[in-house]
Amino acid sequence: MEWKLVEGRPIWIQLYEQLVYAIVSGRYPCGSRFPSVRELASQAQVNPNTMQRALSQLDAAGLTYTQRTDGRTVTENQTVIEIARRTLAKEEIFRYLNGMKNLGYEKAQAVAMLEEELAHEG
Template structure:
């Protein structure tokens, strides 16, 4: 099944984020071998050159390492993986707060909305 990609954002950037999520969530464990560029490009239904660009970005960040002809593996550096996880979480939190501010909520109200949703299964409006 093809990966769902958004219009309006560079495809390679979305691939980078998708692969980061898979790495930090353990779908690709530390030291684990990644599928080839061509295999992942086929799964995502994107051009292999676009997937190669995403892999290059992940290599620059240190999350993946090329092992010559043996392909690519996920770093074993847990601190780097956890740092990437925090970075992704912050990006998602910032997007949430920006969306809520667009609806007229303050950051404090948006945070309270989350607390209420977690405690009751559904947040109540004030």
């Protein structure tokens, strides 16, 4: 998994966001075992305590859960994952609309152009 960290934002939040993305995009499927803190920290080349904080946030969001002896597992609850997925989808949509707005297009035009593009892809 590729990790991208930018300046000026807390590292744990960036890790958290990328882990959410990995879960909702199916990289770590429902009910599957999640890699350990150590493994993920070493992969992302970040401090294990920072990774731990990101993982705790996943637990808090209900996307993963920990069992005392068995490490961390991705939730079996599809609804929770779908909600997280929708949230990210909304962000993508806003990003598109915002980009079009900055280029000077009205909302209706942006939608029409999107449909046109989809028709081409057919």
